[in-house]
Amino acid sequence: MYKYLERCFPDLKKRGFVIGYDTRGQVTSSCSSKRLAKLTAAVLLNKDVPVYLFSTYVPTPFVPYAVKQLQATAGVMITASHNPKQDNGYKVYWESGAQIAAPHDKEILKCIEDNLEPWTGSWNETLVDTSPLLKDPLYEVSKSYIEDLENICFHRELNSTTSLKFIHTSFHGVGHDYVQSAFKAFGFAPPIPVPEQKDPDQDFPTVRCPNPEEGECVLELSLRLAEKEGARVVVATDPDADRLAVAEQLESGQWKVFTGNELAALLGWWMFTCWKESHPEGSSIENVYMLATTVSSKILQAIALKEGFQFEETLPGFKWIGNRVKQLLDCGKEVLFAFEESIGFMCGTAVLDKDGVSASVVVAEMASYLEDRNVTMAQQLTWIYETYGYHVAKTSYFICHDPLTIKSVFERLRNFSSEKRYPQSCGCYEILHVRDVTTGYDSSRSDKKLVLPVSKSSQMITFVFCNGCVATLRASGTEPKIKYYAEFCAPPGQSDKAHLEDELTKLLNALILNFLEPEKNGLIWRSA
Numbered sequence: 001m002y003k004y005l006e007r008c009f010p011d012l013k014k015r016g017f018v019i020g021y022d023t024r025g026q027v028t029s030s031c032s033s034k035r036l037a038k039l040t041a042a043v044l045l046n047k048d049v050p051v052y053l054f055s056t057y058v059p060t061p062f063v064p065y066a067v068k069q070l071q072a073t074a075g076v077m078i079t080a081s082h083n084p085k086q087d088n089g090y091k092v093y094w095e096s097g098a099q100i101a102a103p104h105d106k107e108i109l110k111c112i113e114d115n116l117e118p119w120t121g122s123w124n125e126t127l128v129d130t131s132p133l134l135k136d137p138l139y140e141v142s143k144s145y146i147e148d149l150e151n152i153c154f155h156r157e158l159n160s161t162t163s164l165k166f167i168h169t170s171f172h173g174v175g176h177d178y179v180q181s182a183f184k185a186f187g188f189a190p191p192i193p194v195p196e197q198k199d200p201d202q203d204f205p206t207v208r209c210p211n212p213e214e215g216e217c218v219l220e221l222s223l224r225l226a227e228k229e230g231a232r233v234v235v236a237t238d239p240d241a242d243r244l245a246v247a248e249q250l251e252s253g254q255w256k257v258f259t260g261n262e263l264a265a266l267l268g269w270w271m272f273t274c275w276k277e278s279h280p281e282g283s284s285i286e287n288v289y290m291l292a293t294t295v296s297s298k299i300l301q302a303i304a305l306k307e308g309f310q311f312e313e314t315l316p317g318f319k320w321i322g323n324r325v326k327q328l329l330d331c332g333k334e335v336l337f338a339f340e341e342s343i344g345f346m347c348g349t350a351v352l353d354k355d356g357v358s359a360s361v362v363v364a365e366m367a368s369y370l371e372d373r374n375v376t377m378a379q380q381l382t383w384i385y386e387t388y389g390y391h392v393a394k395t396s397y398f399i400c401h402d403p404l405t406i407k408s409v410f411e412r413l414r415n416f417s418s419e420k421r422y423p424q425s426c427g428c429y430e431i432l433h434v435r436d437v438t439t440g441y442d443s444s445r446s447d448k449k450l451v452l453p454v455s456k457s458s459q460m461i462t463f464v465f466c467n468g469c470v471a472t473l474r475a476s477g478t479e480p481k482i483k484y485y486a487e488f489c490a491p492p493g494q495s496d497k498a499h500l501e502d503e504l505t506k507l508l509n510a511l512i513l514n515f516l517e518p519e520k521n522g523l524i525w526r527s528a
Contacts, residue, residue, distance in 0.1 A: 018075030098322030173239025
């Protein structure tokens with residue numbers, strides 16, 4: 001990393017580098033987030049590079065925010081997010097505050113491979129305690145983050161008087177203190193924490209996996225506490241607080257856990273509603289943007305078509321969203337909201353990455369606004385779909401620990417009936433177009449070339465069916481999974497949601513059976 005930074009930034013030793021970490025691992029263990037952060041700092045301090053090392057654990061969004069705020073050259077967050085407890089890793093951000101993308105990612109790897117032998121002094125952790133080049137940015141960044149967060153607070157007076165109560169769980173991670181501060185900044189009473197999950201614990205003892213995206217099965221403690229406290233809304237941040245899950249109690253007493261796509265429909269509607277309130281003339285709407293990844297719902301596109309703002313898609317992953325948002329901002333555009341279906345949301349542009357802290361309090365403000373009008377979030381979601389068209393989506397994944405099996409699944413689809421020939425149908429469902437991000441092929445275009453960036457290192461194929469369904473198969477970049485995403489996008493006025501769901505289920509069953517062949521390939525299905 002240092003070698004590449006030295007090459008890219010002549011002023012590296014003036015601008016410095018940001019390092020943050022989560023709460024994984026015992027402090028004394030070799031994979032402790034804190035120890036890895038200190039070792040990273042030691043390497044840079046040994047080369048006389050100023051280091052901004054947070055003195056305690058922070059949410060992942062604080063690192064990209066700090067990189068921009070402090071005008072540093074780059075930064076890393078030591079985290080494995082919601083992965084199993086034995087995992088750990090680096091998340092790298094460039095000077096823009098967005099995650100690294102090509103060519104930086106490949107060049108950094110090359111520099112690592114060329115410098116495998118540790119330098120003298122690389123293990124000298126005492127530099128973190130003695131070097132005058134080390135600074136703690138915690139106070140400055142926390143204060144500035146909250147000030148910027150207030151820019152997307154639109155109803156502070158209503159927030160302070162709402163009758164709604166909120167439950168928050170941080171899943172044994174870093175989120176508790178920071179979500180409490182965010183709610184205070186918006187004028188809310190503090191959310192009620194789940195006591196068993198409030199404090200950091202690298203063993204994640206109360207959940208089978210520390211991922212709120214898994215839904216009601218991992219939110220049980222939150223929901224039971226909400227019922228006890230008379231709270232109707234639960235917000236859950238994952239261990240590094242960059243993702244957000246939300247549940248709402250319905251009139252029946254049952255809980256509605258919103259999918260990432262459903263929550264994005266609500267947040268997209270809300271951010272645009274707030275923008276309209278502050279721009280009653282609407283004169284600059286053509287410069288307003290929202291973004292989503294290609295495997296996420298197209299509901300923002302439907303809203304954009306009707307309301308007049310711009311919508312763009314990116315490849316999966318917030319590194320693509322963050323870098324595209326930076327380009328749009330540099331061109332004088334305004335970005336209100338962006339998301340990926342795996343419960344990652346960016347409200348505003350203070351952080352060019354997903355941010356569960358800001359999203360949690362924006363959801364709270366939206367819920368309070370709706371409560372004041374005797375409307376639930378579930379009811380508002382129905383209104384959105386009735387107004388802009390039902391978007392019925394299903395997303396899940398198969399576990400596969402063998403990379404060669406994953407590769408063979410996708411190669412079979414590229415050579416389905418004969419060499420270099422993709423499937424033309426799936427069961428009784430005819431395929432209209434195929435888009436292959438791995439090879440750069442797009443049958444919908446006259447030149448057959450992909451508009452999106454080609455990503456040869458990842459596996460992803462999208463099928464557009466003649467009945468209007470869009471389905472994507474994708475290998476996860478961080479976990480041993482083959483993910484699938486499918487969605488029917490109905491026009492406004494078509495309200496037979498049950499029929500759409502039934503058709504989507506039938507098509508997905510055919511896709512899994514014919515394209516993934518789970519039994520033959522030893523794939524293990526998981527409900528997402």
